[in-house]
Amino acid sequence: MNELAALSGVSVRYASGGRVHVGLDRVDYAVAAHETAAVIGESGCGKTTLGRTLLLLQTPSEGRVHFAGEDLTALSGAALRRRRRLMQMMFQDPYASLNPRMTIGETLAEPLVVHGMETWRSAQARVAEALAMVGLAAAMQARLPHEFSGGQRQRIAIARAVIGRPRLVVADEPLSALDITLQGQILGLFRRLQESLGLTYVFISHDLPVVGRIASRVAVMLGGCIVEEGPTQEVFSRPAHPYTQALLDAVPIADPAAERLRQAREPSSPAGRPAREARAQGCPFVQRCPHAMAMCADIRPERAEVAPGRTAACWLHRADA
Amino acid sequence: MRPWLGAIGGVLLAMTALLAVAAPLAAPYRPTQINLRARLQPPDWGAPGRPRHLLGTDNVGRDVLSRIIWGARISVSVGAAAAGLGAVIGTTLGLCAGFFGGRTDAVVSWLIEVQLAFPFTLFAIFLLAALGGGFVPVVCVLALATWVNFARVVRSQAMSLRAQDFILAAQAVGVGPVRLLRRHLLPAVLPSVIVVASFSAAQAVLTEAALSFLGVGVDPTIPSWGAMLNLGRDYLSDAWWMATFPGLAIALTVLGANLLGGWLGARLEPRGS
Amino acid sequence: MTAALLDIERLQVRFGQTVAVADASLRVAKGEAVGIVGESGSGKSATVLAAMRLHPPGASVTASRLSLDGHDVRTLPDRRMASLRGGFAAMIFQDPLTALNPLMAVGRQIAEVVAAHRGLRGGQARAAAILLMERVGIGDAAVRAHHFPHQFSGGMRQRVMIAAALAGDPALLIADEPTTALDVTVQADIVRLIRRLRAERDMGLVWVTHDLALMAGIVDRVVVMYAGRVMETAPVDALYAAPRHPYTVALLASLRRDGVQAEASGAPVPPGGCAFAPRCPARMARCDTAPPMLRAGGTEAACWTLAA
Numbered sequence A: 001m002n003e004l005a006a007l008s009g010v011s012v013r014y015a016s017g018g019r020v021h022v023g024l025d026r027v028d029y030a031v032a033a034h035e036t037a038a039v040i041g042e043s044g045c046g047k048t049t050l051g052r053t054l055l056l057l058q059t060p061s062e063g064r065v066h067f068a069g070e071d072l073t074a075l076s077g078a079a080l081r082r083r084r085r086l087m088q089m090m091f092q093d094p095y096a097s098l099n100p101r102m103t104i105g106e107t108l109a110e111p112l113v114v115h116g117m118e119t120w121r122s123a124q125a126r127v128a129e130a131l132a133m134v135g136l137a138a139a140m141q142a143r144l145p146h147e148f149s150g151g152q153r154q155r156i157a158i159a160r161a162v163i164g165r166p167r168l169v170v171a172d173e174p175l176s177a178l179d180i181t182l183q184g185q186i187l188g189l190f191r192r193l194q195e196s197l198g199l200t201y202v203f204i205s206h207d208l209p210v211v212g213r214i215a216s217r218v219a220v221m222l223g224g225c226i227v228e229e230g231p232t233q234e235v236f237s238r239p240a241h242p243y244t245q246a247l248l249d250a251v252p253i254a255d256p257a258a259e260r261l262r263q264a265r266e267p268s269s270p271a272g273r274p275a276r277e278a279r280a281q282g283c284p285f286v287q288r289c290p291h292a293m294a295m296c297a298d299i300r301p302e303r304a305e306v307a308p309g310r311t312a313a314c315w316l317h318r319a320d321a
Numbered sequence B: 001m002r003p004w005l006g007a008i009g010g011v012l013l014a015m016t017a018l019l020a021v022a023a024p025l026a027a028p029y030r031p032t033q034i035n036l037r038a039r040l041q042p043p044d045w046g047a048p049g050r051p052r053h054l055l056g057t058d059n060v061g062r063d064v065l066s067r068i069i070w071g072a073r074i075s076v077s078v079g080a081a082a083a084g085l086g087a088v089i090g091t092t093l094g095l096c097a098g099f100f101g102g103r104t105d106a107v108v109s110w111l112i113e114v115q116l117a118f119p120f121t122l123f124a125i126f127l128l129a130a131l132g133g134g135f136v137p138v139v140c141v142l143a144l145a146t147w148v149n150f151a152r153v154v155r156s157q158a159m160s161l162r163a164q165d166f167i168l169a170a171q172a173v174g175v176g177p178v179r180l181l182r183r184h185l186l187p188a189v190l191p192s193v194i195v196v197a198s199f200s201a202a203q204a205v206l207t208e209a210a211l212s213f214l215g216v217g218v219d220p221t222i223p224s225w226g227a228m229l230n231l232g233r234d235y236l237s238d239a240w241w242m243a244t245f246p247g248l249a250i251a252l253t254v255l256g257a258n259l260l261g262g263w264l265g266a267r268l269e270p271r272g273s
Numbered sequence C: 001m002t003a004a005l006l007d008i009e010r011l012q013v014r015f016g017q018t019v020a021v022a023d024a025s026l027r028v029a030k031g032e033a034v035g036i037v038g039e040s041g042s043g044k045s046a047t048v049l050a051a052m053r054l055h056p057p058g059a060s061v062t063a064s065r066l067s068l069d070g071h072d073v074r075t076l077p078d079r080r081m082a083s084l085r086g087g088f089a090a091m092i093f094q095d096p097l098t099a100l101n102p103l104m105a106v107g108r109q110i111a112e113v114v115a116a117h118r119g120l121r122g123g124q125a126r127a128a129a130i131l132l133m134e135r136v137g138i139g140d141a142a143v144r145a146h147h148f149p150h151q152f153s154g155g156m157r158q159r160v161m162i163a164a165a166l167a168g169d170p171a172l173l174i175a176d177e178p179t180t181a182l183d184v185t186v187q188a189d190i191v192r193l194i195r196r197l198r199a200e201r202d203m204g205l206v207w208v209t210h211d212l213a214l215m216a217g218i219v220d221r222v223v224v225m226y227a228g229r230v231m232e233t234a235p236v237d238a239l240y241a242a243p244r245h246p247y248t249v250a251l252l253a254s255l256r257r258d259g260v261q262a263e264a265s266g267a268p269v270p271p272g273g274c275a276f277a278p279r280c281p282a283r284m285a286r287c288d289t290a291p292p293m294l295r296a297g298g299t300e301a302a303c304w305t306l307a308a
Helices: A047-054 A077-086 A104-114 A124-133 A138-142 A150-162 A180-197 A208-214 A232-237 A242-249 A256-264 B003-021 B064-100 B102-117 B120-131 B135-162 B165-172 B177-213 B225-233 B240-267 C044-051 C078-084 C106-118 C122-135 C154-166 C184-201 C212-216 C236-241 C246-256
Strands: A003-016 A019-032 A036-040 A062-067 A087-090 A168-172 A200-205 A217-222 A225-231 A304-307 A310-312 C006-015 C018-028 C033-037 C059-062 C065-068 C089-092 C172-176 C204-209 C221-226 C229-235 C294-296 C299-301
Touching: A003 A047, A003 A200, A019 A047, A019 A200, A019 A225, A036 A047, A036 A208, A047 A087, A047 A168, A047 A200, A077 A087, A087 A150, A087 B165, A104 A124, A104 A138, A104 A150, A124 A138, A124 A150, A150 A168, A150 A180, A180 A208, A180 C246, A200 A208, A208 A232, A217 A232, A217 A242, A225 A232, A225 A242, A242 C184, A256 C184, A256 C212, A256 C236, B003 B064, B003 B240, B064 B102, B064 B135, B064 B177, B064 B225, B064 B240, B102 B135, B120 B135, B120 B177, B135 B177, B165 B177, B177 B225, B177 B240, B225 B240, C006 C044, C018 C033, C018 C044, C018 C221, C033 C044, C033 C212, C044 C059, C044 C065, C044 C172, C044 C204, C089 C154, C106 C122, C106 C154, C122 C154, C154 C184, C172 C184, C204 C212, C212 C236, C212 C246, C221 C236, C221 C246, C229 C236, C229 C246
Parallel strands: A036 A200, A036 A217, A087 A168, A168 A200, C018 C229, C033 C204, C033 C221, C089 C172, C172 C204
Antiparallel strands: A003 A019, A003 A062, A217 A225, A225 A310, A304 A310, C006 C018, C006 C059, C006 C065, C221 C229, C229 C299, C294 C299
16 A cells, blocks of 8 residues: 555543543554545544644654654654645634635745745745635635635635645545535535645545545544544445444434434434443443443454454454454 | 724824924923912913913922923823833743743743732832933833733733634644744734733833832923822822823823724724624 | 414514525424524524524514414513413524533523423422433433533533423424534434424424434424525425425435536526525526415425426
8 A cells, every 4th residue: 555644553642630631542544645535433532633643733642653654753843844735734614724814815825935835926826826726716815714705715725725735635524614505516626636636635524424425445433543444335334343333323314214214213222221331441432332242341452454454443353352 | 892982092192192292382381490479370261461371380380281291202202112112022922932832931921920929110110220210211111011911911812822723724834933923923912912002001101100200210301291190199189280180191191092902903803893 | 273383474584784584484383393404694593583582682573473372472571472482482502501501500400490481499390300301311310410511411411401491391392403513423312302202292393404314304394494585395205305496406416416516607696586596507587586485286485497
C-alpha cells in the first residue's frame, strides 16, 4: 500500500480538572495516497482528535505520526510549518474557521504567501483561479466572511484547503453544517477536485449515508480506539464489530414503511439487560453490546484481521478466544 | 451602541483638543495672572464692558476659565500618551501571554499580580521624586499603571481566541507565530483595546491630577485640571466654582473618551449590528 | 368534527423587515402526528413558536386563524395561555441544556410543572416527577432527580425535558429538532420513547425537523416548508412515494441519490413570484406569480405543475 499518512501507536491524553482524559488510545491508522478514507463514530469517540493528530495540529502524548515517509513528530516547529502546505485541514464550521476580519482574498492568499509561493500582490491570479475552481466569482475576493451564505463559506474553506496544492486534506464533518440540498453539490465538488488535483481525503463524519457515498475505506472509532477498519462497502454490508452494526441500525431510511419497521424494532442491546461494568482495560462497547462475554469487560481485544484488508477489535472474531 | 452617542463623544474630545491647541487665542486671561483684588469672584455673566470672569476666579484671583483652557493641554496630552504607551506595552505582553501560554504566561501573569499588589501612587511619587517631574517621566510612570488594564483584557481574549477554529485554521495552513499574532489575533483584540484605552486615558487624567496636587506633576507653571480640582476642594464651601468647573472638564473629557471608545469598539466588530 | 389540537391559517411572522413566515397553514387533528420539514431559514421553527405565542418580542404575528384547542392564541389572556402551554400543549427543544435551568435539580424542575398543571403539592409533586422520570427511561430516578442538568448526558437530558413536557399530561407535543444534537444511537432511543408515549396516551405530535428520513417513520402527515411558505402537504406515504412539488422532489433526491440534481435557471423571480422558482428545474412563465395551494388526491402543493 502506497501509504501517505499514518499514525503508529499514537495516544493523546489531556489533563483537565485534575483528571486525565484519553482522546486517542494507542491508535494505528494509515491512509493510502489518492484514496478517500472516512473516520466515523459518535461524539467524543476521538475522531476529530485523530484527524488533528494526523496533521500534527494536536501533539500526540506518545507514538509517531508519518507523512510522505517522514516522521513529523521529529520535526522542528519551522520545518513542520513548511510541510503544512501539503497537508490541509477543513473544519466543521466553515464560518468559525474563517477570520471574520480578513477578506476572502487575504484568507486565500495567506497560505501562498506564508509558504513563499507568491507575494500578496502576485497571489491575485491564483486566488481567482481557486475561487473559480470552487464555483465562486473572482470579484468576491474583497468581501468578508459574514457576507456569504453557508454553502459559499464551505466552498471558500475548500478553496483555502486546496489553493497551495496539498496532497492530503482532512475534512472534519464538512457537510454537517449544510442544508441537505447543498450537500450533494459540495460532495460533487470534493470529487471533482480529487480527480483534478490528485488529492487524498480523510473525512471525519458521523453521517453514515454520506460516508457510504464517498469513502472507499472507513474506520469506526469508539472510546479513543479504532474498533473496525476496512473497505466501506464491505464494512457497511457485513459489519464485523457489534458497534458498527449498532451504528448502521440507527441510520434512518427515507421510506415511511421501512423506517416505521426500523423504528419499531427493539434495539439490539435491550435496556433491560443487566449492564456489564465497563473497565478501563475492557472493551469500550461492553455495556451496550448484545454479544458481551465475561472476558470483554476485563480484556480489551486488539484489532486483528478478520478478512483480507479488514480488521476489527472484537473477541467474536478471534480464533484464539 | 447608537452612532449619535459616539458622535457626541467625538465632539467632546474634539472640543477639548481644539481648546488645548488654541489655548493662547481662546483664553481671555493669562492662566498665571494673579489679581489679589479679584480673589474668589463667583462666575460673572454681567454686562459687557468691564472685565468679567465667566467661571469665576480662584483664591489668588486667577481666571478659572483661562486655567481650564490651558489645563486641557496637560490633560489631553498626558491622557493620550499614557494610554497609548500602556496600550502598546500591555497589548504586546497580553497577546504573548495568552497565545503562547506556559512560561511566557507565567511571567506576564506574575508581573500583573505584582503591579496590582503594589501601592501605585506611592511608587509613582517615589519614582517621580527620584526622576524629577516633567512630561516624559510622568507619562512613563502613568503607563506603568495603565498597561495592566490592557494586559489583563488582551491576555484573556487571546486565550479564548487561541482555541477558536479560525486561529487553528491559520496554523493549519502554516502561518507562523509572528504573523498569527499580528494579523489574526491583534485585529481581533483591537476593539477591546480601544475601549480599555478610553478608560485608561480617563484614569491617567485623574492620576495626573493627583500627582500634580502632590507637586510631582508635569509642570507647575502650567495649570492642570487635577491640580485645580485639588486646590478647589479646600474652598468647596466658599467658592464652589473652583472645584466644580475643572471637575466638569475632567468628567466631560472622560465621558467623551468613553462614548467614542464604546462606539468604536462596536464599529470594529465585523459582524455588523 | 372536534376542534383541531392546532389550527393555523395564513400565518405570517415578521421581524422588522425580515419575513420569517410568509404564509403557512397547518392543522393537527386529535392524536395526529404532523411533521414540518424544511431547511434552515424555512420558517418551520418560527411557525410553531408563534403557535405557542413564544415568538420573540418585537416579532409581528398575523394570521386569519391561530388556535390551540379551539382557543385563539392571539387574544387569550397571558394566564390562560400559560396554562395551555405545558398543560394542553408542551414543547421540547433541540438543546435541552439551554432549555433547562442549570441551577435547579431536574426533579424540582419537573415537579414545578406538575405543581402548575396538576395542582399537586410538595411531596406529591416530587413523587409524580420521579414517576415521570421513570416513564421516560431514566434509571435510578429517585437519585437522579437530585442531579443538575449538566450531570446528565445529552440523551438523558433530552429525556428529562420530555419528562417535564409530559408533566402536564399534554394532548399535543411540539418537538423542535429534538434529536438533531444527539448521536444516532441515542437518537434512536429518543424516537422509540416518543413513539411509545404517543401510543400510550393518544397524544398529538408536531415534529419539526430537517431530517426527512427519520421523520418518515414517526409522522402521519408532512408539511414541507421553504422560504417561509408551505410548499406541499401530504400523507407521509404519498409524500415519499409520489412527491408533487419540485422542492420536495429535490429534497428526497438529495437524500437518496448521489447529489445529481436537475439544472435550474437560477434567474431571480419578480416579487410575488414562487420563492422556489430560481432553484426549480420545472420553472415556467406562470411561476412569476406565486401559485395557490392546489389539490391532487390527498396531496396539496403550491405549484403550477398541479394545475396542468
